[in-house]
Amino acid sequence: MYNEKVMDYFEHPRNQGAIEDADGIGEVGNPECGDTTKIYLQVEHDVITDVKFQTFGCAAAVASSSMATELIKGKTLKEAWDLSNSAVADALDGLPPKKLHCSLIAEGAIHAAINDYRTKRGLEAWKEKKESHAEH
């Protein structure tokens, strides 16, 4: 069902874990309906210097969360905010169509973590541009 890259990120997830005293933490999902992902950010001068994740969910959710952390590490908060779930899926060489929605929680958790960071610093939370990502 999954390609080897997805299986590799599922079995050997990069950046799995937690960051103590993280600058921003975001969690999305609901264990009652399936997947939950939690993202921990360390930020210096608007750049993500470290990121970790924890995921409860299927292999697609784990792999896409892991890939998403790799893609945003070293990026600015704005660049990280603009990372779409389809870009994460592409970086994994694709997900089965039925599993595309599983990559949405990584995007959502990153947004939540960035806004957690911003609001902690008295900055205004960024607004979601559109809900169209959820069309998958």
Added chain:
Amino acid sequence: MFIAPQWENPSVYLARKEYDMNTEKRLVYMDHAATTATRPEVAAAMVPFMTSTFGNPSSLYDLAKVSRTAMDGAREEVAVALGADPEEIFFTSGGTESDNWAIKGIAFAKKAQGTHIITSVIEHHAVSHTCEWLKKQGFSVTYLPVDCFGMVNPADVEAAITPETILITVMMANNEVGTIQPIAEIGAIALKHGVLFHTDAVQAVGHIPVDVRAQNIDLLSLSSHKFHGPKGVGALYIRSGVELDSLIHGGAQERGQRAGTENVSGIVGMGLALSLAVKGMPENALRITALRKRLTEGLLAIPKTYLNGHPEKRLPNNVNVVFAFIEGESILLMLNRRGISASTGSACSSRSSEPSHVLTACGVPLEVVHGSLRLTLGEETTEADVSYTIDAVKEVVQRLRDMSPLTPPELRSQP
């Protein structure tokens, strides 16, 4: 009679050896409720009916008579296994067809008398989706609840009967959690009220004793590939005197009740497989139950792990547990990488993953229902397989719990 373990089949063994060499891992098949390997001697007995004595049983010449005789033998073997008469056994393409035929056949044959059907909330989709379809055709369906062990209460069956009730259909043993239903009690109630009783015994036949007379069963579905027979063949037992409409129309096969040229080789294989399963049942059930208990104890030693189904009244080979804080598909894929074939009730395939209707009906809380694992043992399962599986599951559960945001600190390997 000596029954060779299925892995002694040279071709299976070679395929497996090659697989082991390629992947450098064990292969432990723990999904016997999904399907089983056809016994080598069963497969061997089937071959002549495809290659040499291949005659159509409906034809008149001698070659056809060989097929007919072989089918008669298989019919007798199936009948003996159920405590039925051979004339009450009708061959089908498998459990799903048998369920469809029994339920739709009775519904349409009896609709002048009534349109109410009683079933349970834990039936296989072959039964529940058939009942859903009948609802669209104007029938009404009562879904009986189960207790936390997945058990139907016979008193609920009796209370649900109305003058309109034409059929009760309750499975003999559940495919997910293995709970064995009080079939004889339900049969007695059906008899008392003059309502027909069908049971989907796909998981039970060949694994636990079945006696259609003692259990007052009017119709019973079974499937060959669940007891080391070939796939694509099954049977419906129809008590003599019970009339139902046909599902498959065409030729006059199966005494005009089920059209289509008979799957002779499959039928022969099913008959032999079932007689071997029944012969080996006392010994196998004892040995497999002991393995099941060891496996269950091993898994329940993992913190925050709970058994699904009834602790005692369950199929000898069924273990079903839930692990808190982790998700089923992840468990399966990680076990697969360790060579273990297993199953889960969690299926994250659409937008929101829908938990198993059986586990939900048993009242398994939503926050743990996604972390279910079903391991179903078989004749070739060894003590070493069970030890290996316990170790592998422990390792996988810990890895996934370390990965999960829901896991409390005390259950993590490092904080």
